Amino acid sequence: MSPGEVRSLVDRVVARGKGVCREEALALRNAPLPDLLEGASRIREAFSGRTLQLCAIVPFASGACGEDCAFCAQSARWNTRCVPRRMEDEEVLSAARRARNGGARFFSLVVSGRVPEEGLFRRMVALIRRLREETDLHLCASLGLVDEAQARELAEAGLRRLHGNLETGPGFFPRVCTTHRFEDKLRTLVAARSAGLEVCSGGLLGMGEGWEDRVDLALAVREAGAVSVPLNVLVPIPGTPLESRPSLEPGEFLRVASVFRFVLPRARIRFAGGRARVGSDQEAALLGPVDGVLAGDYLTTPGPGWEQDRQLFARLGREVG
Numbered sequence: 001m002s003p004g005e006v007r008s009l010v011d012r013v014v015a016r017g018k019g020v021c022r023e024e025a026l027a028l029r030n031a032p033l034p035d036l037l038e039g040a041s042r043i044r045e046a047f048s049g050r051t052l053q054l055c056a057i058v059p060f061a062s063g064a065c066g067e068d069c070a071f072c073a074q075s076a077r078w079n080t081r082c083v084p085r086r087m088e089d090e091e092v093l094s095a096a097r098r099a100r101n102g103g104a105r106f107f108s109l110v111v112s113g114r115v116p117e118e119g120l121f122r123r124m125v126a127l128i129r130r131l132r133e134e135t136d137l138h139l140c141a142s143l144g145l146v147d148e149a150q151a152r153e154l155a156e157a158g159l160r161r162l163h164g165n166l167e168t169g170p171g172f173f174p175r176v177c178t179t180h181r182f183e184d185k186l187r188t189l190v191a192a193r194s195a196g197l198e199v200c201s202g203g204l205l206g207m208g209e210g211w212e213d214r215v216d217l218a219l220a221v222r223e224a225g226a227v228s229v230p231l232n233v234l235v236p237i238p239g240t241p242l243e244s245r246p247s248l249e250p251g252e253f254l255r256v257a258s259v260f261r262f263v264l265p266r267a268r269i270r271f272a273g274g275r276a277r278v279g280s281d282q283e284a285a286l287l288g289p290v291d292g293v294l295a296g297d298y299l300t301t302p303g304p305g306w307e308q309d310r311q312l313f314a315r316l317g318r319e320v321g
Contacts, residue, residue, distance in 0.1 A: 001027045001028055002031075009262065010042050010262075013043050014046045017266060018265070019222060019264055022215060022216075022219055026211065028262055029211050033251055036255060037254060037258055037288040039258070039262070040262065041289070043265045043289075044291050048291040051291065051318075051320075051321040052290075052313055052320050053106070053270075053292045053320075054106070054320055055270070056095070056099035056102070056106070056108070056295055057107075057142075057294065057296075058091075058107075058109060059112075060086070060111055060127075061086045061087070061111040061112060061113070062074055062082070062086075062112050063076075063082045064084035067113070067114055067180060068177060069176060070177065070207070070240060070241040071176065071242050072237075075240070078239045078241070080237055080238065080240060081239070086120070089123075092109065092127060096135050098296075098306075099137070099296060100137055101306075102295060102310070103295070104295055104296070106160075106228075107135070107140065108140035109128070109141050109142070109143075110141075110142040111124070112144075114145055114179070115144050116146065121143070124154075125154065132158030138160045139161075140161040141159055141162060141163065144164075145164075146191060146192075147191055148194050150191075154197070161197060162188070162189075162192035162197045162200070163200040163228075164200075165185075165230065166182065166186070166189075166203055167203045168204065169212065169213035169217045171213055172208075172209045172213040190224070198227050199225050199228075200229075201224055201230075202228075202229040202232070202270065203217045203221075204233075205234065205248060205253065206233055206234035206246075206274075207234055207245065214259070215263070218259065218260045218263040222263055222264050228267065228292060229264055229270060230270040230271075230272035231253070231257055231270065231271060232274050233248060233274030235277060248277065248278065253281055254285055254289075257269055257285055257288070257289040258289045261288075261289035269291060270294060271285060271286070271292065271293050273294065282312075283312070287318075293309070
């Protein structure tokens with residue numbers, strides 16, 4: 001795709017507020033990277049300005065997962081030495097206050113496993129109510145496959161957004177996980193929207209997927225109505241089937257994130273786990289397509305410190321809001 005064709009697409013996306021089609025998204029892969037980044041930046045500026053939205057997560061219940069996601073340290077099927085753990089309520093509240101002090105507006109409780117255990121689900125509902133009373137954070141949750149009744153109960157407790165990554169396109173998904181289906185994840189997102197919750201859903205890059213898989217993921221999360229789209233970069237965990245996967249090529253994350261911006265002009269394209277794996281491309285992403293960041297630590301790997309992130313955002317002239 002030529003620079004002129006990229007500019008024409010940008011003009012149309014900004015004017016209409018609607019993303020490009022599959023054929024156009026695939027063609028953008030071959031656009032010159034500087035033009036692609038400039039175009040993604042223009043689209044991002046049109047819909048979210050220079051504001052950078054921060055969120056934080058905590059592993060409310062981690063490890064001992066029976067699913068076989070090939071990338072995940074928390075699967076009991078892999079020898080990763082991940083120790084199962086459940087956080088105390090006061091730990092979660094302390095983490096929420098630290099996140100708010102660091103500039104985060106969204107805060108998510110994450111539970112490993114296919115479906116939430118009843119007792120743990122009850123604890124989460126009660127804790128969401130308490131967090132709503134004691135903080136001004138927007139609350140999110142990630143707890144596997146939930147139905148509409150559970151989603152409604154979470155919404156009534158004060159949850160704003162349900163998170164569930166689709167991970168990759170439907171064609172590649174069976175190579176990543178066999179214990180549940182892409183369609184199972186989609187049903188959870190439909191249940192969330194039916195219950196009045198916002199949807200946060202994105203994926204993981206660097207698992208061996210192709211460009212069509214990445215574009216299909218972008219189109220799937222758009223169809224699911226995602227308002228927040230986290231893009232993670234694989235951190236190969238020893239003991240998992242993907243432990244030997246190579247890093248993304250330089251500039252590859254920038255190209256993927258930019259294409260996602262063309263497909264999802266109004267969503268928050270959120271830089272999530274694995275930021276350190278893209279090196280100096282991180283700054284170009286924050287000046288280009290990205291308008292959201294998962295700050296603090298991740299589920300099984302550490303993230304940059306809050307102060308380090310604050311200095312980075314200030315240096316780039318990005319406003320945290």
